Amino acid sequence: MSKKKIYFIAQFPPPMHGLSKAVETLYNSELNTAVDSNGEFEFEKVDITNNKNFVKNLLKISRSKADLFYFTISQTRGGNLRDLVIFKLLELQHKKCLIHLHGGYYRQLVDNDMAGWQRKANYKAIKKLAGAIVLSKSLKKIFEGMIDDDKIFVVENCVDDQYLLTDQEIEEKLDALENKKILHVLWLSNFIRSKGYPFVLEMAKAEKERVDAGGEKRFHFDFAGKFFEESEKEYFESYVKDNKLEEYVTYHGIVGGDEKRKLLKECYIFALPTRYPNEGQPISILEAMGNGMFIITTDHAGIPDIVGTENGIVLKTNAKAVDVFDVIRGKPNIEVLQVCKRNRKKIETSFKQDNYLSSMRLTFSEIRLKTTYFCEK
Template structure:
């Protein structure tokens, strides 16, 4: 564990808006503080709403320059934990932070929440490629969310300096196995979607698939929760066309617990190179069959025993997989997930594991 004399600085996005990454940073900040650790942070989030404009330059994004005013905090701390983005600009905006840490001999860690670094690096040429690589190599160590995601960091770090630490579910929605088994219902198939309603997360294709099935008189109950970004507001009209569909807005705490208890099939037909979505771990803990796109991070935890992986995230593929669902397999794989995940992905264990990594060679 970290000793109390070690001072930690977390640099990355914090809520709002709510994303898996911003939640992770907030949980780590709260957990270290609760353990008596001296911890501070620099919030690099400049947006107030979720959008699909990842990696695209805009002058509004120059707002992050304000956060360099807080770079002096690096000098007041011993360990600098950072969660950069994966695009060229997402990495480059952390260059002043990591250079300052290196100059003043502060230990720095790059915690990757995703699976796109390898693809971004392969796509860059010339100076941009060298800048991207050099920036990441300035960090002392890195963390990824699952074993197959290590490939993203292997061009930049020795294998011993790439650590694997899985994600967590939030403490305020944790549930005991006995409570879950007494309340969970597998009498009918009930779908849920919990994520920001970005087209890239697959929500549009999922709704289109359900609407096509509805036209064939095949209806599924579904409840959808998450923030609607400004570039996808028409999704509300599509959801309204579903006879058995309901949009709940952003949920947390008891409302999120209730939703996770209600459903038994979690859908995430994402188009993104996901890391290890917190929402999937939550759904597993609550006894859901998992229907998600095959990506390295997701396929590390989802397989034939606990769900189904989409090879393609298009409407036809989603329709086909939904039609293959049976109550028996949903119940069997849901129960498998709850027994596997219960107490495995706790918030406390996540904070302890990251704390242990931060303390190494500090």
């Protein structure tokens, strides 16, 4: 019996971010016969990261005889124009299309940030899809009224096996926490201001002020990720220099592999106070939880579906860094430890790589069995 073919129209690394990492994990998984001969599907792909290859990519898509086209759509107006062209091509060729939204901004983009003709084109295209995947239950509302409810699927992100500490490693890490004098706080993401790194810098400043006033140093702040804009790098470096935070802040650059695992093992608190408009369900938060960290984040996008007060601190819109810092500084290590253990267990139960791949396999199978094609009215 021949394997069903699935064609990926998606963003692959580089650059590395939540979307491209999730796509890479799926494509290189045992679901793909190219990786495991017992895999259920034959995966093919076109990388749409570079728009300079747009025409070439359209030709590749048009030549594919795949049973299903898996498409990770954009959340920008320009990217959406590209997506509309791809939608039209698939429609004209009577292709079955499943989209995957790695974010939470698409509906606002369509309803509030587009000209009328582009908005109508999106509603028309989405209605004809075989299905749409979102990252969490609260994000299903993005497609409500655009496509039938039974065609909206939830597939939550995961922690890749390579970035999950072993049971022995996590036991060693958490055993050491009770007597730790200085706890490392990690901020790991791309340096976009709305993702909250200035807030964490303010926490570092508050720590220095407490030490200068006679207190003992309790926290060190580790930052890792990519600067896409020179202005962001200048802001970060200037803040550290102007506030004399060199002994409190370390920038590790872009991390991966063993270097990233080392950071995940050394840090006990993870801070991502994001209000990034395109945010969906940050993989970095799941990685932090799976590696035994206390979480500081926001009630934004799909984050409340994975983080509650039992997992750390969930910030409201008007939260101030110094107040959050005072709360975390007042928590004894044993209380932080209890949360770290709880977070590790949650990831092991529901957010491991196997959970993600199982959900994707079930979604692919259900879509494949439907008779819905893109051209359906």
